[in-house]
Amino acid sequence: MSSHQDYLRAFSSHAQTLSRLNGKQRDPSSLIQEILECWSCSEEPLERGICESEVSWERAVTDFLTWLQTLDHENAAYWLGCLYAHLLPAEQRKHQAVYFTPPLLTEPVLWRIRNMAPKVLLGHIVDPACGGAAFLVPVLEVVLRLPALKAMSPEARMSHVEKHIHGADIDPHLIEITRRLLDRSMAKDIRVTGQFPQWDLRVEDGLNAFDDLNGKVDLVVSNPPYRKLIRTEIETLADQRLRSLCAGQFNLYGLFMGRALDLLRPGGHAGLVTPMSYLSGKTFSHLRSRLIAEAAVTDLALVHQKGGVFYGAEQDAVLTILHKGAKQGQARISAISKDGKSLSLGAVKIEDQDMPWVLPRRSEDLAVLQESSRWHLSLKDYGYSIRVGNLVNYRDPRPRHVERPPDKADIVPLLWDSHVRAGALRWTPIGTKERPSWVEVANGAQGVICRPAVLIQRVSSPEQSKRLVCAALSGAFIKEHRGFIAENHVIVLEAIDPKITPERLAQLLNHPTVDRLFSMRASSTNVSIYELQYLRLPDVSALTGFIGAAEVL
Template identity: 35%
Template sequence: MNKSVSPNVEKRQFARQIRQIARFVSEGEYDVKDVVGTLVVIWSKRQAPGLSCSGFRYLRSLARSKEIQSFVEWLCCRDFLEAAYWLSSAYSIWTGQEYRKKLAMFFTPPSLTRRLLDDLEQFGASFLKHSFFDPACGGAAFLAPIALRMKSELKAKGKSDEHILRHVEQHLFGTDLDPVLCQMSNQFLRIALADEIVQARIEPNFHVTKANSLSDVASLYGSFDVLVCNPPYRKMAAEEVAVYREDYDTVIEAQPNLYGLFMTLGLRLLRPTGVAAFVTPTSFLSGQYFSKLRTHLMENAEIVNIGIVRDRSGVFIDVDQETALTILKRRAPKYATETTANVSVVSRHGDLTSVGRCVIPNSGSAWPIPRTEGDAELIQLIGKSKYRLSDYGYRPRTGVFVWNRDKRPTFHSWKEAKAASAVAPFPLFWSSDIRPGGVVAFDGAPKSNFEPCFVDVLTNSSVSILRRPSVLLQRVTSNDQQLRLVAGVVPTEVFRRFGGFIGENHVVALESQADIPAFSPEVLVAVLGSQPVDRYFRCISGATNVSIFELQLLPLPDPKRLCALLKIGLAINEAVIQAYR
């Protein structure tokens, strides 16, 4: 992609192109295999005129449509790897939301592929000598550029066209669940090596196979020098967990994510000292239910490098999340209390900025990973603190009211609740009630966004009622916001007048464990919104959710020292940083 073109502009252009073609499938006029097959055949002939393209379903009536011709022209304005990426992405979207979600078909943009392959080469991978495997190879996002690099280096050594083809056959392997993606990957490899195929007059047999890598490749354990993978990301259903538990019990906890199993599989497929590269969400760095995975990785691999891709919206189509590019080197199992890793920040174009080395603990707790230059020093300072939220006298609780499931009566005002003779009406707080300046807005009157502000919990003894001084946090925030910990103090009037409140599911309440808190909610809000705490939380939070697990682990400054510093007039940021020292 041209760096001068915004990724969002590129996505919009792509969306317009495929939306025009999608109606062929949605109206039942053609099958998705007809559409993608016709596109692959036409585009392949434009990319590599001397290359055959067999096995795909090609329909002349489709080929003549202006929508197909327009998309082919759009693809041909991009380089080969970019076009292959967009074509694979189009196929995944046309298969339908349910199927796409089940297989988690989201492909790696060429800029990140290039970055990861450069990193692999830096850490010892050889395109001349080593074998490569991708256990989720749909779209050939890694296979095709690896083949191009193999070709380039072999040509520089003066190797023949036949030698190049045989080398790729013997050193490059991939599996995927979707047969069409396997077929497309094979064709993309043929286009990458089209000149060699034509000149040598050899039809290569590339090893791209339909398989469930999590269960079907055990015979290949310990076989490869390098593993590259953008694994599928989604939470696993209970029946799936049951199928894989025996083989992956060392990393499964609660409701695991598929990509955690693929990271475990990746290490098993490597030879001793082999190197693996993964494109994944950053959630494994800090998520509560990735604790066993973090321990497994530390005990079975050297964490060589972690690259954080900060541009959430410019990476994957229809996915808005922070991404990690992780390099691991397999080693013999060994327990370590901690290790260190190189950390870098990566742009959507693949440009890299090193932010230094960081210490990674092997305690199951979150890995604090620097996001910007200067974070490593801050992590080292704050990480030494022994004080946590419990030392401030507060306990986090997730709001229990789920608006689309909870059947208890709700009301838009106190007047409405009383008119309905509600049994036990309590104020209901939403994320939107937390306002700038650290306050929670509430007056018992109807809200402009029409959210109900009271719920009848049906009994005054309900355990869901929060009755003590509290701070509310928005439970979903992003690194794009000014603060990750967006907090506000629940007005004392709420407790005096109503005796407590209920939290909606998108808020976290930090409830005082004493009727009169030793540490005031107002100061706690200021601490959570301070620059040092905000920066550290960004380094341990790999998802948009503000989790109770992360809040409980968050190191806070010495509360007594902090209060003393605030009393002598220090500003909150300076007081917090000094109280950490």
Template identity: 35%
Template structure:
């Protein structure tokens, strides 16, 4: 885990105790955190001015609060800032935390990404830095420490160090409490210089909506570092931003998509951005315009794929990418090259190799391991897709929490209700790897509804052709990303077809006699090589139509010949991809 599990559990217990204090005294999260910060500073940073945050003397001597402060002193300064910021997010109102998407970057990832920046040529002693979603100074504080170290090597005095950092380090955030926390964390990071000079710096950290208020800074920053908030945007908040971000907006975008565009635009030519984001921008359909934007405006120097999706962010599982971009003015290259690494739980980078990122909006095939490099290069050259095998991809049409049509637990119940356009419902849980989906009278799991009255005899929602079903939601933690099964012929013979639930992907046979049957397709999709390649083109938990239509498949003629020669499916696929 990125944070020692025992320590993490200990801190979570203390946070629960703080929540009880919060409820006991009826105070908000900002006041509780402000009180913790002042007690911490009184104990360990006594020469600093008092934090400009709400403070409650009545809880400052509570034993549970003092225990938390003692723990902050024991775990190291940067880890302590991370946990105090995270505590504020946890103790804030749930709806507010969700709206603000307050999830902070652990120290191991922060340090790894800043070291990556240094390896790419960033000079912490001369360049300007900005974080437009600075949160609890997860980047600002360690950058300040690196700036101080670089300036000390160059002989700067303590007063000169403070002046330089005042001028060259900037941050904005939508939450005023986090801005105040960030400013005070910077003072704590530079405590020795402040104590020796008796000078109180005024750091450039302020509350702002970065997406709309930083136009005067565009094209002027040397280095932008950011862990942008990630969640779907509402139509209301997107409306005033649409014209400024039209280059990257597609459908209902994620907030972090616009932040990536902002970070790029803030950079001067040759400037670098270091980003901590979900991996979905590497492959998602609605990030196609963003991928084109990045290829046209940046050189993507490095992508680090975090190997552990658990424990990166508090209380959320998220596959994470660490990306270094360099601003470039010339446009329209055919493709870009990026070095790829796998990043361990401790923030250690292990280089995987170079990969090609095409400039056409489709997915970026990113190796997840050294073994994937050759596989990605070979398979990306294949021209064969599911359509060449005679199958079309679609998603189940039934959305259980929205569909108002009558549902039934059994066919008998439907008949009693005089429903005359009844079709069976197939769910994601019906699908097991290499299995056969059937309508069972006594299923092993509780089926809420098994039949639906579709209303129209010839509804396009009803699948009447032989097909393969895939689970729509899987993750890289599972043995297979492509969990596939065929639909029993009994379903077509008995009911004439079926309706898929929204979490079912349907590969529908669209030619009368395909060279490879649905059973064959299940075997193909279940091979190690195909599953491995899909992991390299999928950056999200959804198995999407967009990605499946880009899934490179082997030459059908070579595959058939290999199978006829007695090779098993895994061997035949390797031969057909010409991996040997």
């Protein structure tokens, strides 16, 4: 059986060839429509060469259609949508966020829904961002396999899906593709009845569509568009409930998650594929609060591998299952690899406020959660304040120097992220042109820190074994230099009323258990001040035994 990666390699080859036809003889929508016309000419499955006498096909189109015929309907629908997205102008694809959900992600969503609440599959099902039918086709296939649907006559079955399957998208071409792909799922009944279903597919923004179904929907499934919203988009949102979700630079997908809550009836379910950022990012704090207040998060399946899952996008993802109106209990956590394999990571309690959620990312994290279950202190409790380095290199006008000029009195050390190593500060009085060691502060002491501190690298990468890379800056350093300035890629934990020394705190933060605990709360590879504020730490009285229990890197 071919894997998603096998399909990806084959599709990439076809897409590169077909992209050379784009704009010469057919635009993306007309090319896809011609492929669909040819596809719909045949019986199931498609027979090679069908329609070749009716249309003058380029070899590349014929080859792609031949490959498409070898796939099951869910995969064929997905890769056909990907072809349309691939052929769009890059700017249009980015603005509309035209990226589709592969079957390796729709299948686990629907498997969970089918096992938890099979009755919702007989009710109203909505995808408010249905373009390409990457979710609606798998949903319809599942619905058609239900015993209740099998027992219906072709006419009754067609009537049922017309009334209960709903979709919306702003792109009329994607709506037409969706219509044709749904028709193909109903091909047998179409041949028997001689009629096509009158699908409820709306060329409309999914955030505004289906007011007639508010509070009546049994199941919402969606892979909503992902892109950051600009201020005017937020200010012009007509729906006050959606606008109240927004904080900072909000992402469009968060609005679709809020819309799913409004569409669902009490007891209804949602299966959503989104980025992981909503799990802990500060801008999603209002969304997390609303999800917990109005539904139970029953399942979270994490997809950490950014490459090789979504065609044309490097994106982590999480599969979220919501149960509208249910009381929040423990959520089942799992991890899905890019070949579709699922690993159970146990069940955890979801935070009942707007704070970031702490979730295991791998099997050994369960032991970390157990070990830290009684930790309740924060960096603030330890007597440290958190701030980002004040100097932004490309726009700060203050003069910098590789070495300390002998005639400059108002000058302090400049600390960069490259100076911060786990357990040691690597600053030297002689820097480089790219990383000067000194900065003048003659025109004001803005950003100068005059207390001992712990420094943390603010930017990390997925390849790093640790997220928290920390070094202490001692009182002796402050006494010698009268203070320092940190560059913007450094986080400073300033000792305001310290309960432990910076050296001790750096040792604690560099501990593997603390590092993993932070990683389970973090939404990106960068170290966030917001997430550091919620990092749980042990009681000060327990530090001696804890830090001595494992090697400190």
